[in-house]
Amino acid sequence: MARRNDHTKEELRELALNAAEALVAKEGLSGLSARKVAASIGYSAGSLYQLFASIDELCWELNSRTLSVLLQQLVESEQPCAAQEQLNAYALCYYEFAIRHTSSWSLLFEHKSSTCDALPVKLTAQIEDLFAQIERPLMHLNKSKTPKEVALAAKTLWSGVHGITTLAVNRKLFLSIDGAEIAMLDCLISSFLEGWCKEKPAC
Structure with missing residues (x-):
C-alpha cells in the first residue's frame, strides 16, 4: 500500500478525484464513498479526509x-x-x-x-x-x-x-x-x- 509521503498533496488530490470520477461512472453517486475512493488509490479513508473535509467537498471539486x-x-x-x-x-x-x-x-x-x-x-x-x-x-x-x-x-x-x-x-x-x-x-x-x-x- 502506498504511503502518504509517496505523493505530494496536489498529486494525491488528483489521484483521489480521478478515482472518484471512475467510481461515479461505474456505480453512480450512490456508490461514491471515502472508503472506496481511498481504497482504489491505496490509501486509508483517514488520509482522504486530510485532502477533503467531506464527500461533499470532493463532489464539489x-x-x-x-x-x-x-x-x-x-x-x-x-x-x-x-x-x-x-x-x-x-x-x-x-x-x-x-x-x-x-x-x-x-x-x-x-x-x-x-x-x-x-x-x-x-x-x-x-x-x-x-x-x-x-x-x-x-x-x-x-x-x-x-x-x-x-x-x-x-x-x-x-x-x-x-x-x-x-x-x-x-x-x-x-x-x-x-x-x-x-x-x-x-x-x-x-x-x-x-x-x-x-x-x-x-x-
Whole structure:
C-alpha cells in the first residue's frame, strides 16, 4: 500500500478525484464513498479526509472540473455566425457533452450537500460564466432588454435545453425519428427567439 509521503498533496488530490470520477461512472453517486475512493488509490479513508473535509467537498471539486471542461467546450464551439446559430451551436455542444460525459454531467444535478444548500463561491462563479455565454447572443438579438431580463431569458431558455437533454440521456423522448433531439433543440430555440425578438422586426 502506498504511503502518504509517496505523493505530494496536489498529486494525491488528483489521484483521489480521478478515482472518484471512475467510481461515479461505474456505480453512480450512490456508490461514491471515502472508503472506496481511498481504497482504489491505496490509501486509508483517514488520509482522504486530510485532502477533503467531506464527500461533499470532493463532489464539489468533481463538479468544478466538469464545469471547467463544459465551459471550455462551449467556448470552442463559438463561430463567426449569427446569434441564433450560435445558440444552436451551444445547445448541440451541451447535448453532446451530456451524452459523452453522462456520469459527470449527472453529478452536477444529483449531488446535494448534506450540510448546506449554498454552492461554493467557485462553483457559483463557474455557473455564472456558463450563463454569460448564453446571455451574449441573447443581448445581441434584443438590445432593448435589461441585464436582468437577459439573465432571466438565458436561464429560461437553458432550462428547456436541459430538459430535452435530460430526456434524451434517459431515453425518454419516445421518438423514433433520427436526430429528433437536435430538431427539438433547434425548434425550442427558434420558437423562444421569435418571442424574444418580437420588438425587433429585423430579427
